[in-house]
Amino acid sequence: MLDPKLLRETPDVVRAAIARKYLDVDLDPILALDALWRAQLNDVETLRSRQKSANGEMAALRKGSPEFLAKVQEMKGLSSQVKEKEANFAQTDAKWRAAMLTLPNIPHASVPEGRTAAQNVVCATHGSTDAVSPHARPHWEIPGFDRLFDFPRGAKVTGAGFPFYVGDGARLVRALIQFFIEEAGRAGYLEVHPPILVNPASATAVGQLPDKEGMMYQTVEDQFYLIPTAETPLTNFFREEILEEAALPVYRCAYTPCFRREAGSYGKDVRGLNRLHQFDKVELLKWVHPSRSYDELESLRLHAESLLQKLELPYHVLLMCGGDLGFAQAKKYDLEVWSAGQKRWLEVSSCSNFEAFQARRAQIRFRCKETGRPELVHTINGSGLAVPRVLSAILENNLQADGRVRIPAALVPHFGREFLSF
RNA sequence: GGAGAGGUGACAGAGUGGUCGAAUGUGCAUGAUUGGAAAUCAUGUGUACUCGCAAGGGUACCGAGGGUUCGAAUCCCUCCCUCUCCGCCA
Numbered sequence: 001m002l003d004p005k006l007l008r009e010t011p012d013v014v015r016a017a018i019a020r021k022y023l024d025v026d027l028d029p030i031l032a033l034d035a036l037w038r039a040q041l042n043d044v045e046t047l048r049s050r051q052k053s054a055n056g057e058m059a060a061l062r063k064g065s066p067e068f069l070a071k072v073q074e075m076k077g078l079s080s081q082v083k084e085k086e087a088n089f090a091q092t093d094a095k096w097r098a099a100m101l102t103l104p105n106i107p108h109a110s111v112p113e114g115r116t117a118a119q120n121v122v123c124a125t126h127g128s129t130d131a132v133s134p135h136a137r138p139h140w141e142i143p144g145f146d147r148l149f150d151f152p153r154g155a156k157v158t159g160a161g162f163p164f165y166v167g168d169g170a171r172l173v174r175a176l177i178q179f180f181i182e183e184a185g186r187a188g189y190l191e192v193h194p195p196i197l198v199n200p201a202s203a204t205a206v207g208q209l210p211d212k213e214g215m216m217y218q219t220v221e222d223q224f225y226l227i228p229t230a231e232t233p234l235t236n237f238f239r240e241e242i243l244e245e246a247a248l249p250v251y252r253c254a255y256t257p258c259f260r261r262e263a264g265s266y267g268k269d270v271r272g273l274n275r276l277h278q279f280d281k282v283e284l285l286k287w288v289h290p291s292r293s294y295d296e297l298e299s300l301r302l303h304a305e306s307l308l309q310k311l312e313l314p315y316h317v318l319l320m321c322g323g324d325l326g327f328a329q330a331k332k333y334d335l336e337v338w339s340a341g342q343k344r345w346l347e348v349s350s351c352s353n354f355e356a357f358q359a360r361r362a363q364i365r366f367r368c369k370e371t372g373r374p375e376l377v378h379t380i381n382g383s384g385l386a387v388p389r390v391l392s393a394i395l396e397n398n399l400q401a402d403g404r405v406r407i408p409a410a411l412v413p414h415f416g417r418e419f420l421s422f
Numbered sequence: 423g424g425a426g427a428g429g430u431g432a433c434a435g436a437g438u439g440g441u442c443g444a445a446u447g448u449g450c451a452u453g454a455u456u457g458g459a460a461a462u463c464a465u466g467u468g469u470a471c472u473c474g475c476a477a478g479g480g481u482a483c484c485g486a487g488g489g490u491u492c493g494a495a496u497c498c499c500u501c502c503c504u505c506u507c508c509g510c511c512a
Binding site for chain 2: 004038041042044045046048049051052054055056057058059060063068071072073074075076077078079199242363372374
């Protein structure tokens with residue numbers, strides 16, 4: 001959510017942001033609504049003020065005296081007026097809030113102009129995409145793949161996109177999670193093991209409700225949502241809290257399974273391990289001082305990059321253009337790993353600075369040492385990393401002539417062997 | 423899941439219809455005192471929104487939401503959470 005004062009005082013800044021994100025939001029009705037909101041708020045408060053002062057007078061009168069009864073009669077009229085104005089204001093307020101939630105975050109000055117993914121800027125490339133493996137093929141075509149990653153049985157037990165990982169498949173998942181968590185810990189991120197079901201308030205605070213309700217699985221008896229990412233429970237950890245400025249920055253990481261309905265996905269995007277309804281991911285999250293957030297974004301991104309480097313996987317970093325930037329992000333990098341068999345880039349991490357956008361919605365603040373006043377923190381998050389696509393990149397890029405898959409050296413201590421067998 | 427007891431400011435804890443944003447204690451901050459500290463004394467100490475150039479004013483908030491009433495922290499309803507006992511269970 002944006003600062004309502006920003007809209008009020010500098011609507012052109014908001015207009016420019018909407019244009020840069022290629023969104024279609026008309027500010028004029030929202031500005032008019034805001035004016036109405038303030039006028040009605042004023043009405044209600046004026047009436048209530050009168051009601052309150054009358055309350056003091058009545059307390060001084062003897063109950064049941066003629067003066068008292070007269071006053072009751074008088075105040076009955078005011079009371080019904082208050083109720084009417086309050087009801088009006090409540091309606092306006094609901095509309096006002098809904099309207100405010102349609103305003104996107106302001107892109108950072110360093111975000112490139114552009115409408116679609118084609119205008120994203122490649123700002124770093126690491127490793128070669130040429131002939132990483134002469135034997136590379138899409139991971140689902142690797143002989144023996146079906147034994148380690150059992151999609152048919154997953155479909156029987158649950159549905160499409162819920163594979164069983166078997167034997168070395170399961171072992172590799174576990175090794176990657178372990179590797180990611182250990183590396184994050186070394187980089188200063190405190191490990192957290194969060195709930196993977198959240199309540200509506202938590203889903204709302206990070207913007208998954210109401211905008212993206214369709215992306216999440218929901219429980220029937222209790223109104224809980226299965227998390228689409230650990231960002232949801234992690235960001236909510238400090239919801240409605242005020243942190244000490246000295247405690248910033250706070251670094252946290254969490255491994256969780258993630259659940260996404262992915263309605264509407266099809267074709268090559270969903271082949272093999274490319275896009276699943278349930279997948280494993282280590283998420284990195286930071287709560288930082290506003291003055292430091294862009295430095296913190298860079299260091300988070302560099303940490304995520306270091307993981308791919310240690311796994312010896314070719315990747316590049318995209319700086320998202322305005323049109324491809326999410327609604328809530330001020331700046332975002334995508335890390336894409338090279339998938340040698342599919343000959344395409346696969347997103348394995350998305351590192352974003354939300355500035356105060358999430359913090360305002362979730363009311364996460366810190367007490368400014370200088371002023372003593374609470375101020376909104378900036379939140380930054382990114383994957384570090386998503387397991388299945390990294391796993392498939394390892395399968396494809398490290399496939400040997402003899403059909404074995406070489407385990408990257410950094411992973412060997414966690415996997416226990418140098419080759420994966422089918 | 424059943425029965426009972428509770429949820430008040432940073433914490434403890436009063437308040438059962440009116441002048442209560444809320445006593446008191448602790449904590450914290452500032453000042454006085456001291457060679458310095460402790461102790462003591464004084465003053466101050468929530469958040470949000472809104473009006474105002476400002477000084478300052480107004481409104482809301484006593485787990486959440488609704489209701490009764492001229493008026494609700496206080497009465498009623500629903501929900502959430504915590505604790506105790508019973509049941510069940512990794």
